[in-house]
Amino acid sequence: MESHNSIQLNKPRRGDGPAMRAIARDTGVLSVNSAYYYAMMARCFSDTCLVARSGEQVCGYIAALFLPAQPETLFVWQIGVSRAAQGKGIGKQMLIRLIERARPTFLEATIALDNQASLRAFQAAARQMAADATFSDKPFFTQSDMGSADAPEHLMRIGPIQLLKQNA
Numbered sequence: 001m002e003s004h005n006s007i008q009l010n011k012p013r014r015g016d017g018p019a020m021r022a023i024a025r026d027t028g029v030l031s032v033n034s035a036y037y038y039a040m041m042a043r044c045f046s047d048t049c050l051v052a053r054s055g056e057q058v059c060g061y062i063a064a065l066f067l068p069a070q071p072e073t074l075f076v077w078q079i080g081v082s083r084a085a086q087g088k089g090i091g092k093q094m095l096i097r098l099i100e101r102a103r104p105t106f107l108e109a110t111i112a113l114d115n116q117a118s119l120r121a122f123q124a125a126a127r128q129m130a131a132d133a134t135f136s137d138k139p140f141f142t143q144s145d146m147g148s149a150d151a152p153e154h155l156m157r158i159g160p161i162q163l164l165k166q167n168a
């Protein structure tokens, strides 16, 4: 795995929405949401989102929010790394940095069963946090929930994340 010391991991800045959206498109895997959605995440949810920059170029992002009914749970809505930058540790480092910053007790995300890169990135972040990671057998979002032919999404839950609380 290559070093990525030159990658900066920070909150999105206002105006980062289009770059986040371009990465979603570039992955060929993520749903490409509206321009408004990414602008909203970058402007109104920046405390729980993150972008990775190589120089001025955004090469990865996480869009996440605390669940209103479970305010200790940070739900990762999307994580994406541009194809050219994948497999270099950026996805895992983004997750770790966001956990360190947002300090959730639990982290959740839904993942399709065949998405090994995503599954392993979340598992690697959990290992780093010395936290349990569970992956549900039953779909969290089914095709009927999503109204599409996309693969069902299963819930990944990481936590409790205790070390961070002790180190806070």
Ligand SMILES: CC(C)(COP(=O)(O)OP(=O)(O)OC[C@H]1O[C@@H](n2cnc3c(N)ncnc32)[C@H](O)[C@@H]1OP(=O)(O)O)[C@@H](O)C(=O)NCCC(=O)NCCS
Binding pocket: 027, 029, 030, 079, 080, 081, 082, 085, 086, 087, 088, 089, 090, 091, 092, 093, 109, 110, 111, 112, 115, 116, 117, 118, 119, 120, 121, 124
């Ligand atoms: C999923 C994603 C964010 C991971 O980011 P990344 O920077 O590529 O991943 P990392 O380099 O940090 O690797 C994290 C782990 O996944 C493994 N991994 C990376 N790419 C992989 C691949 N193509 N297949 C299997 N495992 C892979 C790494 O070996 C590492 O595991 P390890 O620490 O146990 O060795 C990125 O690949 C991506 O944007 N994919 C397309 C969009 C997507 O699927 N998003 C998630 C939807 S839930």
